Amino acid sequence: MRRRLILLFGIVLLLWGPAEAAPLTVVDDAGRSVTLDGPPKRIMTLTPGNTEILFALGAEDRIVTVDQWSDVPPAAKAKPRVAPFNLSVEQIVRFSPDLILSTYGSAEPLLPLERQGIRVMIFAPRTLDDIYRNILLMGRIVDAEARAESLVRAMRQRVTAVVAKVGDAPKPKVFIEFDGSDPGRPFTAGPGSFIDVLIGLAGGVNVAAHSRTTWPQFSLEELISADPDLIILSDALAPLHPQTPELVAQRPGWSGLRAVRRGTIVAIDANVISRPGPRIVEGLELLARLLHPDRFR
Structure with a gap:
């Protein structure tokens, strides 16, 4: 009986197909609500900090291009590089990103791209808590929440150790x-x-x-x-x-x-x-x- 139920469940899954990813709505550092159709597959990161976060979360395979200053970890140097303040629409289209991670200044000219389905998120942290929040947020975005939580927990522990010493x-x-x-x-x-x-x-x-x-x-x-x-x-x-x-x-x-x-x-x-x-x-x-x-x- 149990084998029949398992077989029946498998047939149902094959008929229905894989479940589509649910949309995810997040709020960036500019207070903008950004809705993603699902985990992004092609990310353009325009600041070194965001590049380092994505690598730390194991999401480097989703990065299609980085800014000209991203050099950590060394593997980031192998990614195609762009100048974030001199980006052309043609460059962006060539990389076909579904998500662009930027900051104030370089982000504003990119916002009209959202009408074409390219999402733009602005990260401009002012405190350590903001940095923790952004790491956790990126963990949600790239489906690496457990890894993000572990990273933030380790960072907090090191900060606590420093504060205790001084x-x-x-x-x-x-x-x-x-x-x-x-x-x-x-x-x-x-x-x-x-x-x-x-x-x-x-x-x-x-x-x-x-x-x-x-x-x-x-x-x-x-x-x-x-x-x-x-x-x-x-x-x-x-x-x-x-x-x-x-x-x-x-x-x-x-x-x-x-x-x-x-x-x-x-x-x-x-x-x-x-x-x-x-x-x-x-x-x-x-x-x-x-x-x-x-x-x-």
Whole structure:
């Protein structure tokens, strides 16, 4: 009797065919509701952070193209590459994506494509919780929810471990430089950026935390007034005007800064703290070690 029921069930499945994927409606970081017919099969990712998330979720086979800066993991370099701010409709059509992952700035010109069935999602996280949310959301989109949950759980555990180590430590003042092309007004990370959040979690005080914009240009006068204990150069590998501790120490007006006098100027790879993806925890751990080396021996 049991064998007959199993056989009958199999026949029913063959007659009905495989069930179609149910539509999925999600909300992106711009507050837009985006409805997908099912898990996307051809994804165009236009930011390195989104590329790293998809690889971490095992969805790299769905990526048809990446942005020109996506270089982690190494396999990402083998994907076709595009310049996200110079995309043409012809390029997009050639790759035939059913989903484009973008961010503010590069996304707006792409939105009309939704009338042709190409969905566009905007990811612009401002906090670690936003990054966690986006990883979980992408897990739902590519049908890798369990893997996304495991990844976020591991990230949270590492963050908790860092916070526990530096929680009662003194909080040095930190200035992170992102673009020192104009040494009199270098760009830095201000309020509303996840980098500002990272500095706080790492046990430091961001001297630009009270700036009026998220990515302010910090004047020399402001820097002298703040007098940071540590200057971190994330523009050491910049393609134009790369900076080094030696160059910074020679800037006019900078010699009186505490960090310059003490030699506490450090160059790092900006990608580890500026890409909102799985490696952001590595960025937090790096900052914490720079701020509190005695807690990580």
